[in-house]
Amino acid sequence: MHDPKNKFRIPMGPQHPALKEPEGFSVALKGEKILGVEIRLGYNHRGIEKACEQRSYVQDVYLIERICGICSHTHSTCFVQAVEEIAGLIVPERAQYIRTIIGELERIHSHLLWLGVAGHEIGFDTLLMYSWRDREIVMDILAQVTGNRVNYGMNTIGGVRRDISKDQAADVLKAMDLLEERTKYYIEIATQETTIIKRLKGVGVLSHEDALRLDAVGPTGRASGVRRDVRADDPYAAYGKLNFDVITSNHNDVYGRTLVRVKELMESYKMIRQALKDIPDGPITVKAPRNIPAGEALSRYEAPRGEDVHYVLANGTDKPERVKVRAPTLANVQAVKHMLRDRFLADMPIVIAAIDPCFSCTDRMVSLNEEDHSHLLRWDELRAYSIKWHRDNMSIDFSGLNKKLMDRIK
Amino acid sequence: MKPGRMLREVLMSLGKKPATNLYPAEELKMPDKFRGKLKFYSEKCIGCKLCMKDCPTNAIEIVKVADKDFEAHIDLSRCIYCAQCVDSCPKDALEATRDVELAQLDASKLKIIFHAELPKNPPESA
Amino acid sequence: MTSVLRQLFSILIFPGFLFLVVTGLGAEFIDRKLYARLQNRVGPPWFQPLADLIKLLGKEDLIPCEANPRMFGIAPIMALSAAVTSFFYIPLWGNSALYSFNGDILVVLYLLTLPTLAFFIGGWYSTSLYARIGSVRSVTQLFAYEVPLFMGILSSALLADTWSLAKMAVFYTEHPWFWVFNLAGFGVSIIALLGKLEKAPFDIPEAETEVVAGGFTEYSGRLFAILRLTIDIEMIVGASLLAAVFLPFGLGLDPVAGFGLYSLKVLSIVCLLALLRTILARMRIDQMISFCWRYLVPIALMQLLANLIIKGLLMR
Numbered sequence: 126m127h128d129p130k131n132k133f134r135i136p137m138g139p140q141h142p143a144l145k146e147p148e149g150f151s152v153a154l155k156g157e158k159i160l161g162v163e164i165r166l167g168y169n170h171r172g173i174e175k176a177c178e179q180r181s182y183v184q185d186v187y188l189i190e191r192i193c194g195i196c197s198h199t200h201s202t203c204f205v206q207a208v209e210e211i212a213g214l215i216v217p218e219r220a221q222y223i224r225t226i227i228g229e230l231e232r233i234h235s236h237l238l239w240l241g242v243a244g245h246e247i248g249f250d251t252l253l254m255y256s257w258r259d260r261e262i263v264m265d266i267l268a269q270v271t272g273n274r275v276n277y278g279m280n281t282i283g284g285v286r287r288d289i290s291k292d293q294a295a296d297v298l299k300a301m302d303l304l305e306e307r308t309k310y311y312i313e314i315a316t317q318e319t320t321i322i323k324r325l326k327g328v329g330v331l332s333h334e335d336a337l338r339l340d341a342v343g344p345t346g347r348a349s350g351v352r353r354d355v356r357a358d359d360p361y362a363a364y365g366k367l368n369f370d371v372i373t374s375n376h377n378d379v380y381g382r383t384l385v386r387v388k389e390l391m392e393s394y395k396m397i398r399q400a401l402k403d404i405p406d407g408p409i410t411v412k413a414p415r416n417i418p419a420g421e422a423l424s425r426y427e428a429p430r431g432e433d434v435h436y437v438l439a440n441g442t443d444k445p446e447r448v449k450v451r452a453p454t455l456a457n458v459q460a461v462k463h464m465l466r467d468r469f470l471a472d473m474p475i476v477i478a479a480i481d482p483c484f485s486c487t488d489r490m491v492s493l494n495e496e497d498h499s500h501l502l503r504w505d506e507l508r509a510y511s512i513k514w515h516r517d518n519m520s521i522d523f524s525g526l527n528k529k530l531m532d533r534i535k
Numbered sequence: 536m537k538p539g540r541m542l543r544e545v546l547m548s549l550g551k552k553p554a555t556n557l558y559p560a561e562e563l564k565m566p567d568k569f570r571g572k573l574k575f576y577s578e579k580c581i582g583c584k585l586c587m588k589d590c591p592t593n594a595i596e597i598v599k600v601a602d603k604d605f606e607a608h609i610d611l612s613r614c615i616y617c618a619q620c621v622d623s624c625p626k627d628a629l630e631a632t633r634d635v636e637l638a639q640l641d642a643s644k645l646k647i648i649f650h651a652e653l654p655k656n657p658p659e660s661a
Numbered sequence: 662m663t664s665v666l667r668q669l670f671s672i673l674i675f676p677g678f679l680f681l682v683v684t685g686l687g688a689e690f691i692d693r694k695l696y697a698r699l700q701n702r703v704g705p706p707w708f709q710p711l712a713d714l715i716k717l718l719g720k721e722d723l724i725p726c727e728a729n730p731r732m733f734g735i736a737p738i739m740a741l742s743a744a745v746t747s748f749f750y751i752p753l754w755g756n757s758a759l760y761s762f763n764g765d766i767l768v769v770l771y772l773l774t775l776p777t778l779a780f781f782i783g784g785w786y787s788t789s790l791y792a793r794i795g796s797v798r799s800v801t802q803l804f805a806y807e808v809p810l811f812m813g814i815l816s817s818a819l820l821a822d823t824w825s826l827a828k829m830a831v832f833y834t835e836h837p838w839f840w841v842f843n844l845a846g847f848g849v850s851i852i853a854l855l856g857k858l859e860k861a862p863f864d865i866p867e868a869e870t871e872v873v874a875g876g877f878t879e880y881s882g883r884l885f886a887i888l889r890l891t892i893d894i895e896m897i898v899g900a901s902l903l904a905a906v907f908l909p910f911g912l913g914l915d916p917v918a919g920f921g922l923y924s925l926k927v928l929s930i931v932c933l934l935a936l937l938r939t940i941l942a943r944m945r946i947d948q949m950i951s952f953c954w955r956y957l958v959p960i961a962l963m964q965l966l967a968n969l970i971i972k973g974l975l976m977r
Contacts, residue, residue, distance in 0.1 A: 135790040143870035154794075157946060184591040187617045246870050248861055248943025251541060254700040258554045269566040272631075278570070278617045286622060287568075310544070318540040320862055320942035470794070471945045474870045539940040548701040555703045 132160065139168050143246060143474035146484040150477070157469045162462050170488040177448040182208055182282055182417060185445065189435075192450065193486045194275045195238060198224075198231045199428040200435070200450065200486070201280045206361060207424035207437040208282050208445075212417045218363070220284035222404040225363040226297075227271065227279050228426075229393045229400070233304065234263045235429035236386045236393075239481050240311060243383065246474040247324040252314070259307045266300045269293060284410025294401050301394045308390045315383050325380040329464040329476035332377055339460045342453050343431025344389065345480045347373045348381035355427040366403065367396050379479040386481075415443045428453055430481045452486030565633045570616045572634040575607040575649035579628035586620035586629060595620055604651040611637055611645040671759055678745055685893030686710040688931050692896070695935040710893070717886035725879050729786040736783030737880070737887040743775035744894045751898070751905050752830040754919030756912055761827035766818055769826065769902065770811060773857065776891055777803050780866070783888075784876025795875020798946055799859070799866035805953040806856030806863070812961035813846035813853065817906045820968045826905060833909035840909055842971055846964040847907040849957050851933065854899050856953070858892070860934060862941040863949055900930040 132155045139147035149165035173192055177185045190201040202224055209216060237260040244252030264274045270293050271277035279285050289297075315321060331341060336349035346353060354371045356364045372388045374381040417439040426433045431453025438447040457480040464476050502510065515521045556563065565571065573595075582605045584597050594613035597605050607629075618631045639645055671677055689710040697704030724730050750765040752758040758765075777799055784796025818824060820842060821832035833840055856863040867875040880888055904926035911922045944952065 133790065135794070142873055157794075157798075180591065181589070183589045183619065183623075187591040187615060187619065191615075244942070248864065248868060248870070249941075251545060251700050251939050252942075254702060255541075255544075258701060261554075265566070268569060272568055272570040272618070273616070276615075276617075278619075281622070314540055318942070319538040320944065323948055324942055324945065469945055469947065471865070471868065471871050539937075541940045542936075545699045545936075545939055549698055551701060553698070553703045554701045557703070 137473060144477070145242065146482070148482070148484045150473075152465075152470070152473065154470060157471070159465050159468050159470060159473065162465050162473075164458060164462060166458070166484065167488050169485050174448050174450065174489055177445055179444065181415070181443045182445065183415075185448070186280060186282065187278065189448070189450075190276050190278065190280075193452075193483050195235045195483060196231070196428045196430065196433070196452075196486060197276045198227050198279065199426050199433050201277075202228065202362070203424050203426040203433050203435040204437065204448070205280045205282055206426070207422040207435050208417060208439070209413075210422040210424065211420040211437060211439045212282075212414060214283050214411055214413060216284050217408045217411060218405050219288075219407040220409045221363040222400050223285045223287075223289060223409065224280065225367070226289070226397055226400050226404075227267075227277060228362065229397050230263060230267055230270075230297075231277075232429045233390055233393050234260055234267070235481075236390050237263065239386060239429075239478075240383075242478055243379075243475065246478045247321065249321065252311075252321075256311065259304060262300050262304060266297055269296060281410060281413075283413035284408070286410070288409050289401075289404075298398065298401060301397055305391065305394050308387065308394075312384075312387050312391075315387055322380065324475065325378070325383060326376075327378055327380075328468065328472045329379045329382075329479055330377050331460055331464055333375075335463060336377075336460070339463060340456050341431075341460050341480075342456045343428070343481070344382050344385045345431065345457045345460065347371070348385045349377045350375045353432070355425045355432050359425055361424070361426065363400060367399050369396050379475055382479045416441060417443070417445075428486075430454060430483060430486075431457060433486075450486075450489055452483065452489070454480065454482050454484060454487040455489075458482065458487070563635075565635055567633070568631075569633045569635070570618045570631045572611065572616075572632050572637060573609055573614065573618075573620070574630045574632050575609070576628045576630070577605055577607070577649060577651040579626045580605045580607070581626055581628075583625065585623045585625065589619050589623040591615060591617065591619065600651050606651045607649045609647050609649070611647060612642065672749070676753060676759070677749070681745055681748060681894050681897060682890065684897050684927075685890060686714065688896050688900075688927075689893045691928070691931055692935045692938075695932055696939055699936065699939045714886055714890065717889070718883055720882040722882035722884055723879075725787060725789060727788045728879065729788075732782055732786040733879075734884060736779045736786070737884045737891065739782075740776040740779035740891040741887050741894070743772045743779070744891050744898055747772035748894075748898050748901065750826055751901050752827050752909075752912070753901060753905070754912065754914070754916065754923040756830045756834055757827045758830075761825050763828075764824045766814065766824050766826050766829070770814065773895070773898065773902070774803070774807070776895055777857070780876045780888075783880070784878075787876070787879040789879050791872045791874070791878045792876050795866045795872045795878065798872075799876055801946055802856055802859075802863060802865060802949065805950040806853040806957075809849050809953060809957035809961045810853035810857065812958070812965055813850035814902070814906050816846050816961065816965040816968045817843045819965065820972055822972065830905065830909050830912050834912050837910065840907060842968065843907050843964070845960055845967075847903070849961045849964065850903055850907065851930070851937075852957060853953075854903065855934065855937060856949070858896055858899060858934070861938045862944045864943055865946050865949060868943060896931065896934070897927065900927045900934075903930055 132153060134151055134153050137150040137152055138144050139149050147168035149168065151163040151165070153160040173188060177188060180188060186201060186205060189204045190197045192200045237256050241253040241256040241260070244250065244256065267277060268274045270289055271279050271287065279287060331345070331349050333350045336346050336351045341349065341351060342353065350373055352371060352373050357371050369392050372385050372392060374385050376384065419439055419441045421436070421438045423434065423436045433453055434451040436449040437445055440446040461477060461480060465473060468476070512524050515523055580597065582597060582599055586595050587593070587597055592613045592615055594610045596608040598608060600606050616631070621629045621631055673679060690705065690707055693709070694704040724733055747769045749759040750761055750769050781796045781800045784792040784799065818829055820839065821829040823829055823832065859867055867877065877885065877888060904923065908926050912919065914922065
């Protein structure tokens, strides 16, 4: 791995202190300059789409929710919306408002988490500690309203499972006031602290044309002036009735992404206050049939990271025929390679963190178009194929590993 | 051009109490309606097994011990505390408590049985 | 005979090796506790650094098979001995140091450079990719902070017209309040000391999120314990050096009060370093070099010039 012309390739991942989840980045370096990055995903693949086909729709709601811890309500709502569309259910308005409120609370928690992680990646642990302390306010509110701090279990097919009482609504409003004050402080810090600005400005530049070409979604794209937000373009749940701005920035770099996320926090507070004021009374769920009639639907949702797409194909039984999930990070990760060209090694963690990667969401099956090349491998064949691939492409030889382990045990 | 913008806030923290919950010295209280360990009322159960059908992880099993008497075997390591069974039950025989301190060193203690005979229904490990 | 025993006592116990170990661990505790409290957290108990040391001494040393075991093992010991040795020439609470001779200020500065070179050697001979990057960064950083640090300290020596730390102490005791002229140099040296001790914003060689642990990545067990001890002792030695060079007041007091004043000086420098660590993010290596050469060096040069002029004016 050492090239005599002082170029070498270091692995950042799959296990690395900078990465919150396993993903493989192989960086070609010359001194401190990055020459190129190769990305390998798939370390978090759990076969969720296949597992969905063997469980009923009611069970699938909980499975889909656990694709990711931070965007759990996103996936759950997106799936449930698709199923409700196939079954032709009209979800009551109160349920739509409750879904919106929980979705925005989740966005707040995700953006505060991101702020802390960004601080940690640039070595500013104080920001991490303070923003995560404030995030506890949101987590406590969510625990009170939904019954759990993550994986809220709020959705069911046909509506939501729990109602928001008047006391809980009052607590939420109090928390919003507190958080708004803290967020104003973070905006001040982000825009005025010299060391942060020096680390974030000019790093991870993605021009407007490149953002359109590489299909950047969410705050990553919005920081490059791409004005796409599913909540405004294609309103779902109660977003059509709420008044909010789509935040964009034309800084085109990590600093812009920071600003977009922090300002989105302010918009979220506005939206939650509006929703709690306008929420109508009424039932919170309609009865859903166990067997969903045949049909297909595609549903989109604006996750904190970008556009999340779910596709469901139903065949009249109580188990879905096919479920496909496309997470926003899959769209954003292509841009990472482009952003890291001619940058320093020290910029790598913050650039990766700036797209807010969630590789648990991302690792699904992507099938490439290879007609007639379908292959069924047995376990030992798969192992032999893997050993051969790693020997040829990465010059690592795993074949002796099992034997060495067996010798030591004996 | 101001480095050290957080100075004031940081110095003020010296006077505040640390924002740390000193568990287990301090008690950890979950809010009301937090979804923790399940509780089963065998006198209300009619044995329809809808909870078993809807459980995402097959963590609950309803066993008939006598006519109209059912006991519930719950595997705490499989349960994901979603409380779907609580919603599915037509007779409200299941309830989610606030108990979250469920860690054990012995895995067999995580399989609990709610018996049918005893009137107070204390849970017992398998 | 008793003189030899006395010297051995001074070197090994007080104010030598054992004293340095105890104060080093104490400085680490204060640094970590203050860092935690400033972040609204609780922080470790007072015996945490000692517990870490004992735990590490009991763990196995794992040497990577591609590393050079001799250099790998020598580097921490070299660093520790250099850091401890440099302490003997610094006047602490009196007008004299344990050993002093003309020119010992340069020897102290040189001995303080050795730990950085030792980290480089240890990291380089680890042959791990992260260790190599970290060790190269460590030496690159050396080029940035070394010059301002030397200029700041030597400008103070210039005013005292001597190259011996003990004689500097004598000069400043005879001319009280002269140390006020060196305050710009003090500021420059504190920032350069942050670079030497590899603390934020200059903790680039050890950036956890970029190169795992830099030059220390492959170290574990006893060698790692020695490295951590070296870093703690370097903090005490650096703080004592700055206190001796820039805050040489109250050196004529009796031993107990003098010891108290010395501890106060070192404590305040340690607290200042912990505060700076809390409120600043980490720089990139190119930003750090440009900052040091564009801002610190000119200020140090001006301090040097000012001291020359003052010396000329005052010695008339």
